[in-house]
Amino acid sequence: MAQTSNRPPRIDNLQYCKWSEDIFRQMRQGGLDAVHVTIAYHETFREMVRNIEAWNLRFERHSGLIMPGRSAEDVRTAQETGRTAVFFGLQTPSPIEDDIGLVEILYTLGVRFMQLTYNNQSLLAAGCYEAEDSGITRMGRQVIREMNRVGLVIDMSHSGERSTLEAIEISERPIAITHANPASWMPARRNKSDDVLRALARSGGMLGFSLYPHHLKDKSHCTLESFCAMVAQTAELMGVDRLGIGSDLCQDQPDSVVEWMRVGRWTKEIDYGEGSREQAGFPAMPAFFRDNRDWENLGEGLRKVGFAANEVSAIMGGNWLHFYDASFGPAQSHAPTPRASTGAMA
Amino acid sequence: MAQTSNRPPRIDNLQYCKWSEDIFRQMRQGGLDAVHVTIAYHETFREMVRNIEAWNLRFERHSGLIMPGRSAEDVRTAQETGRTAVFFGLQTPSPIEDDIGLVEILYTLGVRFMQLTYNNQSLLAAGCYEAEDSGITRMGRQVIREMNRVGLVIDMSHSGERSTLEAIEISERPIAITHANPASWMPARRNKSDDVLRALARSGGMLGFSLYPHHLKDKSHCTLESFCAMVAQTAELMGVDRLGIGSDLCQDQPDSVVEWMRVGRWTKEIDYGEGSREQAGFPAMPAFFRDNRDWENLGEGLRKVGFAANEVSAIMGGNWLHFYDASFGPAQSHAPTPRASTGAMA
Numbered sequence: 001m002a003q004t005s006n007r008p009p010r011i012d013n014l015q016y017c018k019w020s021e022d023i024f025r026q027m028r029q030g031g032l033d034a035v036h037v038t039i040a041y042h043e044t045f046r047e048m049v050r051n052i053e054a055w056n057l058r059f060e061r062h063s064g065l066i067m068p069g070r071s072a073e074d075v076r077t078a079q080e081t082g083r084t085a086v087f088f089g090l091q092t093p094s095p096i097e098d099d100i101g102l103v104e105i106l107y108t109l110g111v112r113f114m115q116l117t118y119n120n121q122s123l124l125a126a127g128c129y130e131a132e133d134s135g136i137t138r139m140g141r142q143v144i145r146e147m148n149r150v151g152l153v154i155d156m157s158h159s160g161e162r163s164t165l166e167a168i169e170i171s172e173r174p175i176a177i178t179h180a181n182p183a184s185w186m187p188a189r190r191n192k193s194d195d196v197l198r199a200l201a202r203s204g205g206m207l208g209f210s211l212y213p214h215h216l217k218d219k220s221h222c223t224l225e226s227f228c229a230m231v232a233q234t235a236e237l238m239g240v241d242r243l244g245i246g247s248d249l250c251q252d253q254p255d256s257v258v259e260w261m262r263v264g265r266w267t268k269e270i271d272y273g274e275g276s277r278e279q280a281g282f283p284a285m286p287a288f289f290r291d292n293r294d295w296e297n298l299g300e301g302l303r304k305v306g307f308a309a310n311e312v313s314a315i316m317g318g319n320w321l322h323f324y325d326a327s328f329g330p331a332q333s334h335a336p337t338p339r340a341s342t343g344a345m346a
Numbered sequence: 347m348a349q350t351s352n353r354p355p356r357i358d359n360l361q362y363c364k365w366s367e368d369i370f371r372q373m374r375q376g377g378l379d380a381v382h383v384t385i386a387y388h389e390t391f392r393e394m395v396r397n398i399e400a401w402n403l404r405f406e407r408h409s410g411l412i413m414p415g416r417s418a419e420d421v422r423t424a425q426e427t428g429r430t431a432v433f434f435g436l437q438t439p440s441p442i443e444d445d446i447g448l449v450e451i452l453y454t455l456g457v458r459f460m461q462l463t464y465n466n467q468s469l470l471a472a473g474c475y476e477a478e479d480s481g482i483t484r485m486g487r488q489v490i491r492e493m494n495r496v497g498l499v500i501d502m503s504h505s506g507e508r509s510t511l512e513a514i515e516i517s518e519r520p521i522a523i524t525h526a527n528p529a530s531w532m533p534a535r536r537n538k539s540d541d542v543l544r545a546l547a548r549s550g551g552m553l554g555f556s557l558y559p560h561h562l563k564d565k566s567h568c569t570l571e572s573f574c575a576m577v578a579q580t581a582e583l584m585g586v587d588r589l590g591i592g593s594d595l596c597q598d599q600p601d602s603v604v605e606w607m608r609v610g611r612w613t614k615e616i617d618y619g620e621g622s623r624e625q626a627g628f629p630a631m632p633a634f635f636r637d638n639r640d641w642e643n644l645g646e647g648l649r650k651v652g653f654a655a656n657e658v659s660a661i662m663g664g665n666w667l668h669f670y671d672a673s674f675g676p677a678q679s680h681a682p683t684p685r686a687s688t689g690a691m692a
Binding site: 052054108 | 402
C-alpha cells in the first residue's frame, strides 16, 4: 500500500499481540501508522524492563517496518517513512511498585499510557471487578499529579465507575479510556456508563472503541453495521473529536496469556474475568475485523452510517494524534490545561 | 559569574560528590557547564534506577542550577541558560547484571559512560587490583559492540593494563579513561602506563586528569605547578586534543562511601584500595583544587606552563565537548568510525 504523508494517520490505541514480523507486515498492509501496545500487566519493574528489551530487539531487527513512538511527531515520521510507530503502555500500575519515582523513569523509557488499576484494587484505585470501589487512593492522587507533570496518560479502561469519575476530576490533564465501549450498547462489566462517557468528553478525554468480542454486542458475531451504529450514537453523546479506536487485538496469543492477564500472581484459583469456564480462552475476533489488514472495513462501515470523510479520518487516528500532541511530555504552560469543550457531531 | 554562550565550555568528566544545593551553587561559581557524575558503583539495576530517581528529584528541585545532560547540545543549552548539565556514568558494569539488553536501557535512561570493570574482575574485563588480567571476556566483547552501537562510552579508568589495551583495540569507537594520571608521574596502581596512553591517543580516545590525591605526586600536598607540568608532558605524549579533566571530586562524602566503593558486597573483610589502614578514609584535596570554585586556578596553572589560551580552553572542556559530539548516540555512519590522528602540541 502506497503511503502519502498528507493523509491523516491511522492509529490503533491498544493492541497486545504475540508480536512477529508477520503482524508488523499486516500493520503495513492495513496502513497503520501508529499503535499503542501493552508492554506489561502484572510485571514488576524489572520484568517490564525485560519486555522493553524485547521491543528494542524488535526495533533493531525490523527497522524497516516499525520504529519507537515517543511523541506525536514520531507518528508523522512513521507516515513519511512507511513504518508503524509503536507506543508503550501498561495495563496495571504494578511496574511502579510502591515507588512514585518510577513514574518519571517509565516516561523516560518510553511508556506513554498507564492504567491506574486492572480488574482488582491496586495501590492507586479500584478495578471494575471489585465489590467495593472506594475511589482514588492517597497514593493514587500523588501518582496522578506526577503523571500529569511528566506527561504520562492516565488510562481507566479497567477501572471501577467511581475511581474513573474521580480520576477524570482529579487529573489536571485529559485522561483516556483506551479500550472499552458504552455499556448502553453492550452491558459488560468492562464497558462504560453514559455518566462516565459524558464526564470523559467534558474533560477533553478520549474513548478508544474496543473490538474485543467480550465488549461487543453479540460478541464474536457482532456485525460491522451494529458496531458503527454504536459509534455514531456515542458521537452524539461525546462529540466526534473524543473518539478513536483501541481494538484490544490479541492476535496469535496462546490462551495461557489471557489467564496471565486475569490471574497474574494474585490468586491460586482460576478467575475467568470476562470469559467463563466454558469459554476460558481468547474469543474469535468479529468477521469484519480479524486483524490489522481489516482497517479499511472499519472506514467503510463508518462512512455508511453517515460520518463525513473528515470525521472518519478523525475517528480512525486524527483524534488520537491531536491527543498525543497535547498529552505526552510536560504541559506547555504551568497553568492547569484548559478543559476542551465537546465538539458537536457535524 | 556572568555566562556568555560563546566562551568554550568548562567540563569536569568525573565527580561523585554528596550532592546538595551548596555544591550546585559552587559549580555555578566555578563556571562549570557540564559534569559527568557517577550514579552507581556496585548497585544492581534496580538500585541504580533508584539513584536516577534521586537525580530526577534534584533536577526538579534545582532546575535553575542543573539540568539533565544527554547530548553535546545540552552542554550548549546549559551554557546559554547559566546551568550545569549533568551526565550520568557507572564505575562498574554491575547495573547491567548478566543482561546485554540493559545496555540500551541504560542509554535510554541517560547513562553515557560505563566502566567495564572497577578494581576487580567483572563479567567483562579485569580490574587493576587483580593478580591476573586475562583481558576482555566473551561477554565483554559483546557488550563493547552493543555500547558502540547505542553510543555509550567505554571507560577503562579502573581496569587492568591488558584489558584496557584490548578495549581500545576492540572498540570501533574511541574510548575514555575518565579519571587517571600517567604512572610515569605518580606510580599508583590506578595510573596509566605510557603504552596505554599512546594507544588511547592513537585511537582518538580521551584522558581525564584526576585530582584525587592518591593519583597525584605528593598526594594531598601536590602543587599546581607539578600537576600542570605533568599535563604539559602528557600533551607531548598524547597531543593536546586528547586531554581533559576528570577531577574525581568526592566532596562532602562520609568515609563510609569510600568503603562502599572499595568493598561493595564482594568481601566481608576491609579492602583499603588506594588507601591504607592508617589512611582509610577520603584524603584531603590538594590546596589548589578544593572544590568547584577553584577551576580558575587550574586555568591559570595551565597558562603558566606554556599552554596557549585555546589549548587551555580545550583541556578545560572543549575537548570533552568534541568527544561528546562524536560519542553519544548511534554513530553517524554504519561504517566503523575513523580513528582520529593525534594532534601535535602547538
